[in-house]
Amino acid sequence: MNSASTTTMSGRNDAAVVGVKPMSPWLGAEITGVDASQPIDAERFAAIRRAWLEHLVIVLRKQTLDEDQQVRFAEGFGPLIKGRNVGPPYSPTNNTVLYISNVLENGELIGAHPDGEMEFHTDQAHQEKPSAATMLYAIDVPKKGGETLFVNAYHAYETLPAELKARIDGRRAINAYDHNDGDRRGNFLREGIPRATHPMVRTHRETGRKVLYVNRLMTAAIEGMDPKESDDILMTLFAHLERPEFVYAHSWRAGDLVLWDNRCTLHARNDFDASERRLLRRIAMAGETPL
Numbered sequence: 001m002n003s004a005s006t007t008t009m010s011g012r013n014d015a016a017v018v019g020v021k022p023m024s025p026w027l028g029a030e031i032t033g034v035d036a037s038q039p040i041d042a043e044r045f046a047a048i049r050r051a052w053l054e055h056l057v058i059v060l061r062k063q064t065l066d067e068d069q070q071v072r073f074a075e076g077f078g079p080l081i082k083g084r085n086v087g088p089p090y091s092p093t094n095n096t097v098l099y100i101s102n103v104l105e106n107g108e109l110i111g112a113h114p115d116g117e118m119e120f121h122t123d124q125a126h127q128e129k130p131s132a133a134t135m136l137y138a139i140d141v142p143k144k145g146g147e148t149l150f151v152n153a154y155h156a157y158e159t160l161p162a163e164l165k166a167r168i169d170g171r172r173a174i175n176a177y178d179h180n181d182g183d184r185r186g187n188f189l190r191e192g193i194p195r196a197t198h199p200m201v202r203t204h205r206e207t208g209r210k211v212l213y214v215n216r217l218m219t220a221a222i223e224g225m226d227p228k229e230s231d232d233i234l235m236t237l238f239a240h241l242e243r244p245e246f247v248y249a250h251s252w253r254a255g256d257l258v259l260w261d262n263r264c265t266l267h268a269r270n271d272f273d274a275s276e277r278r279l280l281r282r283i284a285m286a287g288e289t290p291l
């Protein structure tokens, strides 16, 4: 490795290869000067990846991407999750590509999560190996509403009162979710609902930092704790995570390409006018068992 690339690998010269503009004090950065439809050399890709690990959510504006180009860019961030089949809500030709949409074709929805609000969650927290990251590309978006809200779960952990940190230290929580029940917290511990238990405080493997890993949509109970005490603690943690002053609300424009880290962020969706067309293309990267 020559000295120039060593300097770049340390992160000091990243500004020379991509632009990084923070979008809020807590998380989110716009990456400029990158056309994600084209192959990206290793040095620039590494700079994008470092910006993502530092800012948790990255946004590339004004992108023009077909499915294959988005897949190629996404593969740089890790192995992709495959759906069971091709066909709605997945692409007709590629089961790593899922559409989020309220659009009907021949009377059938072409995508998943068509409309309405979604409570704060991290993708696949109800599975043994939740996805590490999710990428969304906006094709059609409503004129207003439908924002994706993001919060920084490192910051949430770091700002917890010491007494609360001590109460959840070493504890595990049961995460359960049934898509057919809608996107609000419900009676998730019924028989047969998909679930997984995870540490309430997990450590991000790449950054080594601790994260508060519970969410309002999916975290049903603290394992081995009296239900009333468990609910009291969880409600306090959800309110702490979701404090409005710590939220970055992403207002979508067509052409936005957004990548977030599911290991250290939560997200939610605001409601929007269901009569307006909304179509986003989603690709998710595989993750590991949270530790």
Ligand SMILES: [Fe+2]
Residues within 6 Å of the ligand: 121, 122, 123, 267
């Ligand atoms: Fe989600």
